[in-house]
Amino acid sequence: MNSEFINMKPIPYGRQHITQDDIDAVMETLQSDFLTQGPKVAEFEQAFANYVGAKYAVAVSNGTAALHLCTLVLGVNEESRVITTPITFVASANCVRYCGGIVEFADIDPETALLDINKVRAMVESKPKGYYTGIIPVDFAGNPVNLEEFRKLADEFGCWIIEDACHAPGGYFIDSKGEKQLCGNGKYADLAIFSFHPVKHIATGEGGMITTNSDELYQELLKLRTHGITRDPNLMEENHGGWYMEMQELGYNYRIPDMLCALGITQLQRADAGLARRKGIAKVYDEAFATIARIKVLGTSAEALTENGDTGHAYHLYVIKVADRKGLYDFLRQHNIFAQVHYIPAHTMPYYRNLGYKKGDYPEAEAYYSECLSLPMYPSLTAEEQEFVIEKVKEFVG
Template identity: 85%
Template sequence: MNSEPSTQNKPIPYGRQHITQDDIDAVIETLQSDFLTQGPKVAEFEQAFASYVGARYAVAVSNGTAALHLCAMALGVNEESRVITTPITFVASANCVRYCGGTVEFADINPATALLDINKVRALLESKPKGYYTGIIPVDFAGNTVNLEEFRKLADKYGLWLIEDACHAPGGYFTDSKGQKQLCGNGNYADLAIFSFHPVKHIATGEGGMITTNDEALYQKLLLYRTHGITRDPQLLEEDHGGWYMEMQELGYNYRIPDMLCALGVSQLKRADAGLARRRGIAKIYDAAFANAEGIEVLQTSPEALQGDSETGHAYHLYVIKVADRKGLYDFLRTHNIFAQVHYIPAHTMPYYRNLGYKKGDFPVAEAYYNECLSLPMYPSLTAEEQEFVIGKVKEFIG
């Protein structure tokens, strides 16, 4: 029997940040500058990111959850609001509505892609009078991109806004009905889009988030809400006492992001395309390895994100497989220092949402997906040897 690769003794997580000397130098330079927060690096990161996704405006904030909260605030979510989202997402996608007092309603997922099922959303909208719902929050789950053109048509028919949760998909895209690539977060279909810069994401700043939009009015609200609802803009002040004067015009939050994290973000963004290409290369190897493997099902790429065999708009934050004995495989991989993960526990099954009236059985497709899903290691610095080891151990267990 051949000996196993040396990687068996080195932990292989499902995701990992990649920090280079250029990243470190960028942070040190900012630490030695005049600004640690509210300085020029914030605007530089915002402008670079807006350009990267093709949006007019970008607002950097302290994390992705803060981004979602500010979006809900800017769109006027309140106690009378009812918002639809997917149960297969990190709970922040739903919680942002609750922060503003609104009601969250879930719709089930497409079993092939695990994305929010537009047909289930349509049925939900048709079941109530027009005006009952106020918005939809689709999620680019795992980096697989939602067809926002179709969601926009549905939203317009019922007078709804759209927030695109693109935390998993910077650099991802779908292809619209005219054959045009639509980058996640470009603002052409969603009113607002949000991103996260948590260490396991494509762009890592430690903590951090970004909101993108093409709507100037929403952009101005976001800037206000990000910093306590306070403005110093002379054109917006109701009074002017002097150069020191500022006004709190709305109840906002301290959701600012420091300059040193933005410096890291600017540096990371320069490698974003290379990192994305590497993720797609890793996915191709997994695809080939599991193509004919009995007992292993791979999530399908949404048709709008798949353009032939050589090009895809999938951003591959995660690589998800489904197996019958998920718990057994999870435990087996851990004994070999492979730390696969589960994404996600359906939000409606969490005690908080059960206390609001949801129960197991409400969304059978999402629950069936959860019972079988497992995210395998997926990050740019994953080596070929490590990936081969992971594939071998998955196949060994499935047997």
């Protein structure tokens, strides 16, 4: 390997993969009659709903907007208490605060860094039924949450579920009947959300998607996405003519333009190939680190493993844990390898500390944070680049 050559080329932890087909699709849309609110939006929504196996999909401006709309249609207000994980991007919790609701965190399973259902059960059982209104599990790193178990818990205590599947398009878990349940398919969650940020599986620059199997929630999402306005004559209180529309409630401008949806459509056409490549990269890392005691690879949930050795893990991230995380992070950067840390526990952020949270509240999350590092993981990562990353990680840990 020409290490000096690779060392001159930055290797990020994640990046978009743009092809000529992507460029052509965007150019064609730029030359069409619609730049926004046109046919590409519905085309992208239908294609994405088919991909994850959901009845409906609603495309929006970004993943955070998707979360906000979900909390709005589920009626989150000042009296709502919602449980989520501290190991996530803060938007998973912030969406509740946007509606004035109360966020409560539950600690993680140290093996997977997923929301620990036993901790959640202990929380809801300690309070009267109805005290908690919702749960937001996160398919962290692409590792799917067992939503069947969360659904049982939620039904028992009258909670809704929003699945934050931003890391996991194409991911799945195996349910108690041995059936594959795709992330975002709406069988166990009331709503699921995805992000199309450049480092995600499907990149549109910015963008997001909500999936659901509920007709009622779907119609409400469509309205709130566009200022709370409807043009459907069947839903209007009155109708003055073809131009007429009604703002029926306070909504938002969370629309996504047609150019980005055109890009999303072509990206989605390569999603399976990209996911297969991610799994191949993960396998190489797994084999490289299997015998190194000082490197612990973040585990995959048992429900994501199949008998034939395949995994439902979508591998948005490949996370290792090492004792001297800061040292390894700095060492890799010296060699132009830009690994990243996911995530700083949300409850330790100043905003949430001002709400009463403090360091020490969730020891498993904080222990995970002290050691975690996300290595480069994206479909266009070359074998030579990955070999260089592995070489440098091994060099540091000795």
